[in-house]
Amino acid sequence: MLDELIELTIIDGQDKRSFKVKAYQKARNALEDFPRDFTKLSEKELIEISGVGKSTANQILEFKLTGTTKKLDELREKYPHEYVMLTRISGLGPKTVNLLNTELNISNIDQLLDAIENQKVRTLPRLGIKAETKMLQTLEKLRLNKAEKMFPIADAFQIAESLVQDWERITSISNISYCGDLRRMKEQVGEIKIVIETSDIDTTKSNIGDHPELNFDSENGNQITFLSIKKIPVIVEFYPVGQYHFGTFFHTGSDLHIKKIKERTKDLGFNFKRSGLQEKNKTLEFNSEKEIYKKIGLQYVEPEMREAQGEVDLSLEGQLPDVVSINDIKGDLHYHTDRSGDGRSSLNEMAAAAESKGYEYIAFTDHGEDLKINGSTREQMLEHKDNINNLQVQYPNMKLLFGCELNIDANGNLDYDKDFREIFDYTVASVHSHFDLSQEEQTMRIVKAVSDPTVNSIGHLTGRYIGKRPGIDLNIEILLEALLKFDKALEINGSLQRLDASSEIAKQAMSKGVKLVINTDSHHVSDLQRMEFGVSTAKRGWVNKELVINTWPYQKFITWLNNK
Ligand SMILES: [Zn+2]
Ligand SMILES: [Zn+2]
Numbered sequence: 350m351l352d353e354l355i356e357l358t359i360i361d362g363q364d365k366r367s368f369k370v371k372a373y374q375k376a377r378n379a380l381e382d383f384p385r386d387f388t389k390l391s392e393k394e395l396i397e398i399s400g401v402g403k404s405t406a407n408q409i410l411e412f413k414l415t416g417t418t419k420k421l422d423e424l425r426e427k428y429p430h431e432y433v434m435l436t437r438i439s440g441l442g443p444k445t446v447n448l449l450n451t452e453l454n455i456s457n458i459d460q461l462l463d464a465i466e467n468q469k470v471r472t473l474p475r476l477g478i479k480a481e482t483k484m485l486q487t488l489e490k491l492r493l494n495k496a497e498k499m500f501p502i503a504d505a506f507q508i509a510e511s512l513v514q515d516w517e518r519i520t521s522i523s524n525i526s527y528c529g530d531l532r533r534m535k536e537q538v539g540e541i542k543i544v545i546e547t548s549d550i551d552t553t554k555s556n557i558g559d560h561p562e563l564n565f566d567s568e569n570g571n572q573i574t575f576l577s578i579k580k581i582p583v584i585v586e587f588y589p590v591g592q593y594h595f596g597t598f599f600h601t602g603s604d605l606h607i608k609k610i611k612e613r614t615k616d617l618g619f620n621f622k623r624s625g626l627q628e629k630n631k632t633l634e635f636n637s638e639k640e641i642y643k644k645i646g647l648q649y650v651e652p653e654m655r656e657a658q659g660e661v662d663l664s665l666e667g668q669l670p671d672v673v674s675i676n677d678i679k680g681d682l683h684y685h686t687d688r689s690g691d692g693r694s695s696l697n698e699m700a701a702a703a704e705s706k707g708y709e710y711i712a713f714t715d716h717g718e719d720l721k722i723n724g725s726t727r728e729q730m731l732e733h734k735d736n737i738n739n740l741q742v743q744y745p746n747m748k749l750l751f752g753c754e755l756n757i758d759a760n761g762n763l764d765y766d767k768d769f770r771e772i773f774d775y776t777v778a779s780v781h782s783h784f785d786l787s788q789e790e791q792t793m794r795i796v797k798a799v800s801d802p803t804v805n806s807i808g809h810l811t812g813r814y815i816g817k818r819p820g821i822d823l824n825i826e827i828l829l830e831a832l833l834k835f836d837k838a839l840e841i842n843g844s845l846q847r848l849d850a851s852s853e854i855a856k857q858a859m860s861k862g863v864k865l866v867i868n869t870d871s872h873h874v875s876d877l878q879r880m881e882f883g884v885s886t887a888k889r890g891w892v893n894k895e896l897v898i899n900t901w902p903y904q905k906f907i908t909w910l911n912n913k
Contacts (some may be wrong), residue, residue, distance in 0.1 A: 350412050350421065351377040351405075352502045359422035360436050360443045370825040378693060380409075381875060388413050413747045416497045416561030431457035431577045439784075439818035440480075440487055447848050448473060462488065465483060479511035490819035493728060499537035500581045501816030502843035506531060508577050510561065511540045519556045521549045524593050528600040529584075532652045534885040536848055540582040542600045546593035553587065592625045599636045605657035606650075613661070614645055628888040644692035653852075673867070673894040680710040680906070681877070683754065683777050683808060683868035685838065688715040688733050690723035693873040697738055704747055709903045712752035713737060717764030719756040720781060727769060734772065750774040750905055755807060759783040759790075761797025763804070770803035775910060776894050777840060777868070779808030788822040795823065805910060806838040809849040816843040817846075825854055830862050838866040838898050841890075843883025844876070855890030866898050 355373045361797040367493070369466065379386050379400030387395065387410075397404035411418040425716065435458060436446045449455040452473055453464050461484070464470050470481045509527040516525055517860050522545055526532075529542030550571065558565065563575040563583060590597035599607060611621045621625035625842040627633065639649045647663040651672060661670045684699050686691035692715065694702075703711045715733065716724040734751045741749050752775040753765040763778060765771065767879065778798045786794075799802050811820025812829075832839055839858050842849045850858065857864060867887055869879040887897065895901045898909065 350409075350418075351380070354418075354421060354424070356433065357400050357421070360428050360446075361424060362443070362447070372402055372405060376402065376405040381693070381873065382409065393713070395794065398766075407477065419458070425578070429456070430596075434458065434816075435461065437485060437817045438484075438491065438815070440483060440546055445476075448475075457833075458488065487819060491816055498580075499539055499816075501846075501866055502531065502534070502536050502538055502848070503815065504579055504891070505538040505541055505581055506845055508579060508581060508583070509543065512543060512560070512583065515560065515886055516545070518556055519553065520545050520558065521553045523547060523590060526597050528597050529602060532597075532601045533655060534653050534848075534852070534882070534889050536851065538581070540584055541577070541582065544584045544595070544596040544600050545585060545587050545594065547587055548590055550587045557585065561652070584692050588624075591783065592632065594635045594638050594640060596624045597632075598641050600621060601655060602727055602807070603656050606655035606661065607663040609657055610645070610647075613665075617643070617645060629692060629754065632699065646757075652887050653885050654891065658890075670891050670893055671895075672888045672898050673884060673900060674888075675881055676902040677894045677897070678708075678867065678880055678884065679902060680708050680712075681706075681869055681871070681880060682710075682712040682750070682752070682775060682806070682866055682899055683717055683842070683870045684711060684713050684755070685870070685872045687715055688713075688729065690716070690720075690726055691871070691872055694871075696733075696740055698874050699871065700744055700749060702741055702748070702877050704744060706880075708747055708875060709859075710748040710750060712750040712777075714752040714754040714775070714777050717753050717755050719764045724756075727765065730772075748907075754779060754802065756781050757793065757794055757797075757798045759786065761794035763798060763801060765802075767803060773803070775805050776803060777806045777808040779803045779810075780812045784812060784818070784821050786821070788824055791821045792824040792827050795828055799831045799835050799837050800829070804837060806840055807832070807844040807871065808840045808868070809844075809847050809850075810854065811849050813849055814846045815848065820849065829863050832863045833861055834856070836864065838864040841865060841883050841886050842869045843867065843869045843879035843881070843886070844880055845879070848886045852886050852889035855887055855892050859890060859892050861897060862896065862899050864896050865892060868899075 351373055355370055358370055358373065366695060379398050382399060392406050392410055395401050395409060396403055408418045408420060435441060436443045451459065453469055455464055456460050465481055465485050470484065471478045509531055513525055513527055524546035525543065527541060527543050529540065530538040531541060545553060554573065556783050562578050564573040566576050571587045573585045577583050586596060605722055607798045613624060613883055614621045625632040633644065642649045648667050648669050650660050650664050650669065654660045660669065681703060686696045686699055689692060696713065720728055737749050737751045751773060753773045755778040757763065757778050757780050780795065795807060799807060811823060813820030839850055841855055855865060865887065867880065867883040869876050869883065871879065873875055898906055
């Protein structure tokens with residue numbers, strides 16, 4: 350709720366550095382660090398948390414009571430979700446969108462596309478033909494110009510997770526899960542599908558009916574459709590006990606995967622229906638999706654792989670690849686601490702959180718000096734190294750590596766100098782600016798970083814933000830060859846905004862034998878859960894665990910690292 354308030358307040362003409370925005374940000378950070386459930390606190394207790402002011406405390410209490418606040422409602426009314434989406438597009442921002450709105454009455458992406466087509470945007474001050482072309486290219490790259498509306502996975506996940514959490518508490522619901530595009534981890538999601546197990550559909554229907562984030566749209570048999578306040582359709586379908594797992598299987602899709610399975614069940618003499626699988630007119634009951642696949646003689650297919658890309662035939666032959674799973678992960682090699690300007694947890698907090706995940710090794714990779722606000726000087730890095738060494742004593746079962754996230758500049762150069770960079774145990778090099786260079790320049794600068802002996806891996810390869818900023822233009826073929834030649838690892842970044850390298854690129858990398866590393870790029874202890882999203886992206890790319898360096902036991906990993 351505070352995140353939304355911050356975003357809307359900025360759109361409402363407040364500067365990012367204004368007092369109001371800063372106050373909300375301070376409160377959000379303080380509450381994120383608060384060790385207990387802050388929603389149970391009174392006004393007085395809230396204000397006692399350093400960073401939370403009186404007016405913010407009141408907004409939190411109002412939100413807890415009513416599911417919204419007057420201020421939030423006012424801003425939501427003034428700036429509907431479509432308008433907010435416009436401001437999030439790279440190269441637009443609140444000021445430009447405001448201009449487009451007052452001059453051309455544009456308040457959503459379709460209207461913007463119309464105006465570009467009719468050459469109206471170029472007539473505005475500060476914009477011109479160049480800006481117009483650029484906007485169109487960005488919209489195309491972000492796939493926002495398609496008739497079929499898609500939503501970034503990060504937005505869809507947030508809604509789905511909060512609905513599942515809220516509805517889990519309803520007593521007539523015995524099982525609930527989100528399915529569809531989201532469970533298959535597609536980067537852009539058409540709608541949210543939720544499957545509910547219940548033996549009392551009528552009670553459940555009325556219980557989920559009034560949710561502050563949803564508006565009722567339509568009802569059809571055992572299915573209800575809502576529109577979320579972010580305009581993402583939410584489709585809920587009810588299944589009785591015994592058919593729930595068939596329901597999650599059916600609604601996870603993809604349509605093509607289900608079609609192939611359906612053909613197979615027909616060949617075997619089953620009757621495949623939306624409500625369940627029938628054998629001799631009797632609907633079968635399953636205790637898991639695994640049982641469904643087993644019943645029809647197939648190896649279990651991970652949800653992320655159900656895209657009809659050959660997985661059904663392979664599962665029939667028992668030849669599915671041994672894809673990486675969350676239990677294989679032995680370390681996380683991209684952590685920021687409050688040593689970085691944008692990190693919000695301390696060294697100790699990050700180490701403790703990693704230990705609770707059972708990791709054997711982690712790397713602290715705070716930003717190097719090139720990132721002006723977020724980076725660290727040499728002196729700061731040396732002090733950091735000592736702090737990490739001192740902390741190691743407290744973690745006899747987990748190796749703490751002193752690392753760095755190096756910034757790849759426009760020419761492929763890196764922070765500090767080569768001698769200094771050699772003090773790091775582990776490095777990840779990544780792109781943080783100059784997103785507009787040509788494909789040749791982009792490929793060249795990353796290949797140069799790959800060839801540097803002090804670089805161990807490449808982070809968030811394309812720099813994209815899904816639905817907001819297209820990735821840089823790269824020749825993937827050349828890049829993968831370089832990674833292979835210099836034996837460097839390609840990161841799959843688990844942040845839902847990034848998922849970078851994408852599952853498609855990961856699949857190409859795999860087929861060439863390029864090593865991969867799945868990281869969270871955590872800036873706060875709460876980011877550690879991103880490992881699941883990274884692993885899911887890897888599964889979508891059919892990534893074999895053998896090639897993922899952070900599934901290796903420490904000895905194997907460190908031997909590889911030190912052989913450079
Ligand atoms: Zn980065
Ligand atoms: Zn990072």
